[in-house]
Amino acid sequence: MDDHPPGRVDLEPCDVFMPLHLRLKRDGTITHVGPTLRKMRPEDDLLGRSLFEVFDLKRPSGAGTLEALTDGRSHRLQLQFRDAPRSALKGLLVPDNKGGEYILNLSFGISLMEAIHDYDLSSADFAHTDLVIEMLYVVEAKTVILDEWRGLNARLQSAKIEAETQAYTDTLTGLRNRRALDKVLQKLCDLREPFGLVHLDLDFFKQVNDTLGHAAGDHVLQVAAQAMIDATRSEDTLVRAGGDEFVLILPGVVNPGKLMDLSQRLIRRLQQPIPFGADLCRISGSAGIAVSLGAADASPQALLKQADRALYASKGRGRSCATVFSSSLPPLSAE
Amino acid sequence: MHGLVNRAIQCFIRDTYGTPIWEEIARASDAPVAGFEAMFVYEDAVTDRMLDAAETVLQRPRETVLEDLGTYLVSHPNVEALRRLLRFGGETFLDFLHTIDDLPRRAALAVPELVLPELSVVDAGCNRVRIGCHGDRVGFGYVLVGILRTLADDYGALALLEYEGDGASEEWISVDILNAEHTRGRPFQLAARI
Incomplete structure (x- = not known):
């Protein structure tokens, strides 16, 4: 050829x-x-x-x-x-x-x-004529796009977590809010986990608000929240349930003596005058303690009511003290 | 406009002029300061506002901004993936130009929602190629000039590019390849990542 x-x-x-x-x-x-x-x-x-x-x-x-x-x-x-x-x-x-x-x-x-x-x-x-180059192009293009989707999913996920956290946070104090309280209590009861519950009410808070103004009141709430954070563990849930009302949930802590001790320490700390500008804000606290031993019939409502009754007893004893719930306590006036 | 396009403009401004300038342009044009999502589709108006603001803040004519954007897209390390995807388009710069009308289909293969203007290629002989850009929005041609000028370097070709002008819905670019193997160019391996 x-x-x-x-x-x-x-x-x-x-x-x-x-x-x-x-x-x-x-x-x-x-x-x-x-x-x-x-x-x-x-x-x-x-x-x-x-x-x-x-x-x-x-x-x-x-x-x-x-x-x-x-x-x-x-x-x-x-x-x-x-x-x-x-x-x-x-x-x-x-x-x-x-x-x-x-x-x-x-x-x-x-x-x-x-x-x-x-x-x-x-x-x-x-x-x-082989489609190899086109196939490599598609594989590489899809990898790039998949990475974009993965990044987007990660960003959406963290935005979701942030939104959820915000939905469960009290913006003034950074503690959990009422919505979180119901959720955490329900979960502990569902899992039949033992836990201690302290219902803490600030005393004389209204006077601070009325005489020194809302800014002073807000400051006092923030200081009180910090005192609670300092006195508890990271696994505890601290809730600002409303105005000057707080609820502490302490998983695994069911010894009434320990809970009394914690409440009294906290009250003493709250009694220390809180400086605000040129003024000193003086408050105190009263606490009611209830314990769930993880019984099958434990209900958030019943426990909150027990803590309420104990708190009511503390107020009756002249405030600035803590009481552990017992069935011998007087019922709430509404009952 | 597809988020990929808006994100390209955002990253170009941020990587070239710095984050504070990007934030200034974003605020002036009511664009998301934290950045666009590449996989979302946005209203066209935000892209126009962003380019208007870029002209004002950078004090450059729109053609220059768009051409610099094209250059950025195939040269900055942050968008290396795009340069690689384009290089799959041909073994030489001339190959690449001759198959550039495939580009919108190639893009759609990866991202079906991404609509690019139709491109046409006219071989004018003597290593001269004319590329037409047919879309309802003029401006992409300038981006393409930036892309092609930089890709010529990438392939190692010496080429002369000219934006010929625009009509109602088309733009034309002419490319003269003076030397197809002027330099060795940047290497392109099929298996860059595994």
Whole structure:
């Protein structure tokens, strides 16, 4: 053949169309190696060797000759290089009727990404009509977009958490609010967890508000909240239930003596005069204590009522003290 | 306008001129100061207000702002992903130009909601290519000039670009490739990330 276009003497159509192909003799000996395969393995490592020696034939398994594989027609194969990198390949084996040889065209299939990385392949290593480049583009574009979605989801999630926290927070003191109180109490009762509950009322708060103004009142509430934070653990829930009313929920703390101790310490701390500008605000506190031992019938309403009754008793005893609920306490006047 | 476009403008201003300038432009145009979400679609008006504000604050004509945006999109490390996606468009700069009419379809393959103007390519011979930008909003052509000028460098080609002008709904750009292999360009490996 001397009618090749100049400069194209070495251009084999099969190499251009199928850069990942092998030509095989009837007995499986490799007689020709496509250009991209030559980039993956030195040509000398392949030429003259048997297909079955170079590759581990995954499917169809057991066949030892090409005739058995193709049955005279084309056949789909799954193979893997025996030496490293042990790239997996899919192949189409076709008898070449003219030469009595076989053509095996290979493709990376789903392991394309690893192969491109392992052999540093470029677009020139694939046929121009191959969809490999488009596939790589889609994979990369989808990865970028997926990262965007992931980032968006993370931002929405933290915004949701922040909104939930805000919904359960008393903005003045930073403590939980009434909504949080109901939720936490219900949860503890549902889980039948033992806990102590202290209902704390500030005494003389109204006087501070009336004589020194709302700004002073707000300041006092903030100082009182800080005193409660200082006196409790991080796992305790501190609630500003309304005006000058607070509820402390202490999971696992059911010893009445301990709860009394905590309440009295807190009251003493509240009694320390609170400076506000040139003035000194003087308040105190009264507390009612109730305990849930995790009984099946524990209800938030019943416990809050018990703490209320104990608080009412403290007020009756002249304020600035704490009382643990017992059934012998006088009932609330409304009852 | 798609959030990706608004975010591109936002990141360009922030990465080029600094966060305080971005915040000034965002406040002036009533855009979200914390930034756009790339996956949301916003009303077109906010994009126009943002570009108006950018002209005023940066004291640059809109064409320059848009062309600089194009340059930013294919050169800044923060948006390297986009440069890579564009480089999938062809092995050489000329290949890239010849398939640039595929760009809106390529974009839609990744983000179906992203609507880009239709592009057309006319081979004017002698390594000269004319690119038409057909959309209802003029301005994308300037962004494209910035993108193409920078991509030519990226491919290592020496090219002369000219914004030919705009009609009612189209803009034309001419590209003369003086030397396709002027420099080695920036490397592009198929397997950059795995």
